[in-house]
Amino acid sequence: MSALVKAAEKEGHLNVITLPSNWANYGAIMKDFSAKYHIKITDANPEGSSGQEITAVQQLKGQSRAPDVVDVGTPFAVEGANDHLWAPYKVATWSNIPSNAKDANGDWYADYGGYVAIGYNPAKVKVAPTSFASLDNPAYKNMIGLNNSPTTAGAAFAAVYAAALANGGSFGNIEPGIKYFAHLKSIGNFVPTAIGGPTTVQNGTTPILIWWDYLLASEVKPVVPGFKIIIPSDSSYASYYDQAISATAPDPAAARLWEEYLYSTTGQNLWLQGFARPIELPTLVSSGTVDKTAYAELPPAPSGALTFPSQAQQASAENVVSQNWATQVGS
Amino acid sequence: MAESTTQAGVPEAVSSGTLPGRVATSLRGTLRWLGVLPFGVYIALGLIAPTIAIAIASFKSSSGGFVKPSGGFTWSNVDTALHGTYLLGLKTSILLSIATAIVPGIFGLLIAYAIFTAKRGNLLRQVVITASGVFANFGGVPLAFLFIATLSTTGIVTGWIKDISGVDIWNHGFTLYNAYGVFFVYMYFQIPLMVLVILPALEGLKPAWREAAQNMGAGTWQYWRYVGGPVLLPSFLGCLLLLFGSAFSAYATAEALSGGTIALTPIQIGALLNGNVLAGQENLGYALGLIMVVIIAIVMIIYAILQRRGARWLR
Numbered sequence: 321m322s323a324l325v326k327a328a329e330k331e332g333h334l335n336v337i338t339l340p341s342n343w344a345n346y347g348a349i350m351k352d353f354s355a356k357y358h359i360k361i362t363d364a365n366p367e368g369s370s371g372q373e374i375t376a377v378q379q380l381k382g383q384s385r386a387p388d389v390v391d392v393g394t395p396f397a398v399e400g401a402n403d404h405l406w407a408p409y410k411v412a413t414w415s416n417i418p419s420n421a422k423d424a425n426g427d428w429y430a431d432y433g434g435y436v437a438i439g440y441n442p443a444k445v446k447v448a449p450t451s452f453a454s455l456d457n458p459a460y461k462n463m464i465g466l467n468n469s470p471t472t473a474g475a476a477f478a479a480v481y482a483a484a485l486a487n488g489g490s491f492g493n494i495e496p497g498i499k500y501f502a503h504l505k506s507i508g509n510f511v512p513t514a515i516g517g518p519t520t521v522q523n524g525t526t527p528i529l530i531w532w533d534y535l536l537a538s539e540v541k542p543v544v545p546g547f548k549i550i551i552p553s554d555s556s557y558a559s560y561y562d563q564a565i566s567a568t569a570p571d572p573a574a575a576r577l578w579e580e581y582l583y584s585t586t587g588q589n590l591w592l593q594g595f596a597r598p599i600e601l602p603t604l605v606s607s608g609t610v611d612k613t614a615y616a617e618l619p620p621a622p623s624g625a626l627t628f629p630s631q632a633q634q635a636s637a638e639n640v641v642s643q644n645w646a647t648q649v650g651s
Numbered sequence: 652m653a654e655s656t657t658q659a660g661v662p663e664a665v666s667s668g669t670l671p672g673r674v675a676t677s678l679r680g681t682l683r684w685l686g687v688l689p690f691g692v693y694i695a696l697g698l699i700a701p702t703i704a705i706a707i708a709s710f711k712s713s714s715g716g717f718v719k720p721s722g723g724f725t726w727s728n729v730d731t732a733l734h735g736t737y738l739l740g741l742k743t744s745i746l747l748s749i750a751t752a753i754v755p756g757i758f759g760l761l762i763a764y765a766i767f768t769a770k771r772g773n774l775l776r777q778v779v780i781t782a783s784g785v786f787a788n789f790g791g792v793p794l795a796f797l798f799i800a801t802l803s804t805t806g807i808v809t810g811w812i813k814d815i816s817g818v819d820i821w822n823h824g825f826t827l828y829n830a831y832g833v834f835f836v837y838m839y840f841q842i843p844l845m846v847l848v849i850l851p852a853l854e855g856l857k858p859a860w861r862e863a864a865q866n867m868g869a870g871t872w873q874y875w876r877y878v879g880g881p882v883l884l885p886s887f888l889g890c891l892l893l894l895f896g897s898a899f900s901a902y903a904t905a906e907a908l909s910g911g912t913i914a915l916t917p918i919q920i921g922a923l924l925n926g927n928v929l930a931g932q933e934n935l936g937y938a939l940g941l942i943m944v945v946i947i948a949i950v951m952i953i954y955a956i957l958q959r960r961g962a963r964w965l966r
Contacts, residue, residue, distance in 0.1 A: 370927050399931050462804040462821065469911025469918070472926040476910070505912070512828050512910035513799065515792060524805030638929050642922065643736045646914035650829065 327573035345594025433560030465526025482557035728938035759845020795907035852886035885961035
């Protein structure tokens with residue numbers, strides 16, 4: 321570790337990409353890392369997407385401004401591994417990461433994420449929703465929104481997946497989730513705007529918003545007094561982003577030190593303070609090193625081990641949603 | 652342009668007639684081409700090169716991975732782009748664009764005619780023209796949000812209508828969140844755009860033609876049927892094609908209003924190229940882009956033909 325610190329400090333520089341400073345507490349994380357190791361961080365394209373991260377790794381290859389590390393959605397992490405874009409690396413706490421949330425070879429590893437949750441503004445929503453089934457209620461007419469289109473946004477796609485699980489579907493069968501939203505749309509409950517967020521909750525366009533628990537907690541709760549977040553009782557669907565080190569990183573040591581830092585107790589708690597659930601949260605809780613105030617801000621996680629769709633299931637579900645969302649939910 | 656070049660160049664060469672004069676002329680000709688060069692470079696880099704890149708990527712297999720230079724030739728991208736939800740997207744895009752060209756085209760023409768008949772220097776006329784310039788350029792997510800804030804279920808205007816008439820328009824079939832809603836919102840920038848592009852054509856109608864027609868006993872209907880209408884028609888159709896292009900390529904407004912529940916090609920391309928859900932299908936996005944390029948190319952060719960006809964009278 322001390323050799324790694326030395327090598328990283330010698331490089332003195334780290335290129336990260338698409339990390340918004342107000343997202344998952346990345347602003348504080350980058351600042352603390354820089355101060356601790358005297359490593360200057362360049363954050364390229366903070367508002368970019370996973371797809372743009374991959375493009376940058378490929379196109380800037382060999383340049384000093386190429387990304388050293390990425391933070392991408394799992395399909396992108398896997399595709400990147402298939403294309404040999406990543407350098408395998410196993411952090412010191414590797415064994416605390418569930419085996420279904422990492423690549424066995426160490427190409428990529430889940431970092432933080434959360435559960436699909438239902439957030440609502442009690443001032444406008446008189447009957448508290450508890451589950452996906454409970455949203456089928458005439459009292460919620462013109463109230464329920466997703467953050468975006470499930471053909472574009474990971475969160476909205478996850479909401480459809482979660483709804484499928486609540487309606488007799490499975491990781492291999494997302495169809496019931498599409499049917500569920502088509503039904504909500506046909507009874508007038510579902511408002512299909514693609515700009516769901518704090519604003520649409522505030523102005524009443526979507527007083528009920530289905531989104532990641534950590535984004536409801538970090539983006540909506542602070543601006544909507546009394547805002548409530550629940551994980552639907554009939555479905556628990558979690559998704560995590562992944563870390564990977566670029567195989568062609570211009571600052572390879574700094575990149576590895578960054579990963580060690582992110583998976584340290586400090587790094588994990590910093591994510592938690594940004595309302596994101598760090599992947600090693602169960603370890604933090606059982607060892608008593610968790611930041612209790614931050615932990616209390618999130619709705620309690622459902623019991624049971626994390627389960628994720630396989631890559632094949634995920635890819636097939638993506639195609640099913642892309643092909644059927646407009647035809648079934650639109651009218 | 653070629654015509655004006657010879658007209659401007661020839662008399663000078665004839666009048667001077669001497670050798671230095673001729674050299675100066677050919678030098679001037681070269682300089683003219685130099686002047687066009689930056690635009691040529693701009694077109695090559697900004698239009699031709701990307702179009703070729705899109706065309707090449709459209710026929711490359713991505714073999715489930717990201718765009719790779721090694722991907723072999725395939726028809727499958729274009730094939731997928733012409734089936735299922737993507738075919739529906741193309742149909743809906745074209746239909747929506749036609750509707751949002753014709754209806755605002757007619758409204759825009761009427762407004763432009765009203766401005767045209769108003770006196771030059773009239774304050775209202777100036778205000779309408781300036782405002783059209785502003786509104787025609789207002790779009791994207793801000794435009795969608797403007798309508799959501801005013802006309803959604805909890806919007807301000809919806810509330811006013813309810814207070815005044817007791818009618819909640821949302822309970823009577825009004826919505827912003829389907830193709831009709833998008834059509835309604837597009838009128839916001841399409842009508843002013845029509846006003847701006849058709850006004851020069853209207854101003855090209857010479858008062859002398861009308862006076863001549865009247866002297867020969869033509870009424871208003873006959874004037875428009877035999878003189879004004881035929882002169883204006885190519886320009887009017889050309890303007891409709893422009894509106895078609897404007898609606899066809901619009902993206903963010905429809906996306907924000909529909910959340911992907913309307914199949915529209917630009918939204919599908921966005922999901923394939925920039926989205927966080929579909930990975931490794933970029934080449935399908937390029938294929939959809941290529942089809943859009945082809946459609947727009949056809950529209951532009953028709954536009955050019957119509958413009959040539961329209962320009963015969965409106966100089």
